[in-house]
Amino acid sequence: MKQDFASAAVGSDSEVFQAGNVVLQSGRTFRNMSIVYKTFGTLNADRSNVIVYPTSYSAQHHDTQFMVSEGGALDPSKYFIVIPNLFGNGLSSSPSNTPWPDVGTRYPDVTYFDAVHVQRRMLAELWGIDKVALVYGWSMGAMQAYHWAALFPDAVERIAVVCGSARCAPHNKVFIEGAMHALMADPAYRDGVFTERPVRGFRAMGRVYAGWALSQTFYREEMWRGLGASSLEDYLVTSWETTFARRDPADLLAQFRTWQSGDISANDLYGGDLKKALGAIRARVLLMPGDHDLYFQVDDNRAEMAHLRNAELAPIPSVWGHRAGNPVNQPEDRAFIETRVKTLLAT
Incomplete structure (x- = not known):
């Protein structure tokens, strides 16, 4: 019997994209897969002002939307910003809301590869979007940004990787x-x-x-x-x-399993060759690790830099560790991030 430990109803501030039956990277079919999403701002006529802002571990869009603000980097007066809730967060398809028979040990695990492919479908089918100006993300959101750039190199102009990496490191x-x-x-x-x-x-x-x-x-x-x-x-x-x-x-x-398996090269396109996957990225890349982060380390991003075509490394100088990239209570960290993302968007 399915246990209901925590309910997470879709609120009036969000909408649902029904993706139907999706064949996952694992070969399993995820039946009636759905993404709960929230948008800010207005899509312009040539669809050139799109920012995708995927969620992080256990976070829902309510937790992350504070970064969207007029005058900030993620400015809804300039950009059409889409926050897709990552599978497994209790809003989008997750163990807690997936019906029988895909319950318990039968739940089909989802990879970042699966997630960003469904996200891209959503943008195309709902708004006719085929290119995004920026994918911005923190932590698991940052790993999704990296996957967007590697898997759809012609569709992504910029990515901001905040406290994230292209592959989940052994220590992580x-x-x-x-x-x-x-x-x-x-x-x-x-x-x-x-x-x-x-x-x-x-x-x-x-x-x-x-x-x-x-x-x-x-x-x-x-x-x-x-x-x-x-x-x-x-x-x-x-x-x-x-x-x-x-x-x-x-x-x-479920989200831990997505996180652990994160690797932009773990697919048929790159065959596990991380250097090849990094080299295929055409987007401008802004890497912002926390200089005190204990599991997404500066050295991980520094090693990736050697294989990226157009990248900048800007560690966040903060004793808040990993949480420097989620600056709810840290105005200095937020200012550091916003300044550099604005510069990225201006190039």
Whole structure:
């Protein structure tokens, strides 16, 4: 029986693209696949002002749309901005909303390759868009931006890769393993499915994640006090034990699998040759890793730079670690990102 741990209804501020039955990279067919999306701004006559802004791990468009603002880089008065919710986030097709028989261990895992192909179909079928001015993304959104550029080199003019990489690095995979297994260690997880709400698993996963998402300096300087926490324990409980508990646990695992398998060359087009995939990218590439990020490291992007045709490396100088790229509470980080993305769009 399908467990309903968390409901995520499509709100009045978003719409749904019905993709129908999609044959995935794995060979499985995902029946009645759908993308929930939100748009901002107006598409111009020649369809040249399109920005695609895919979501990050466990995030929904409500969580990321703060970056869309007049006067900012993602300016709805200038651009037509589309936020497609990534599969597995509880809004677009996910374990929590996919009907039988594709439930539990039968859920068909989705790769970034699958995701961006359906996103491109959506743009073409709904608006007749065949080229985008920019794909902007943070974390898993950044990895989608990289996939857009590598898989559709003639359709993408620019990408902004914020705290992301072209391939999930080995150390990054180890981090994901730790967070995944903290969640799966809950006794509610049996035979590959969650039989009830994994309260202890959510708490454990949040605490594992907290140690990776922010830097040693963040904790040494007790910067969590600026977020309203009265102690380190208070911060872990209020900001991290609750962070992922709002999502369905099966959705969280599904997105982890998408993340771990991320590789722009893992397809028939490039045959696993990462250098070839990077060299095929024609878009202008802005790489913005966090200089204190513990799992998407500057060195990963620096190694990619050697094989990109037209790229700039601009590390974000921030002790917020990975979360430097999601500057909800960091005006300096946001200003750094917005300034460089505006420059990218102006070229």
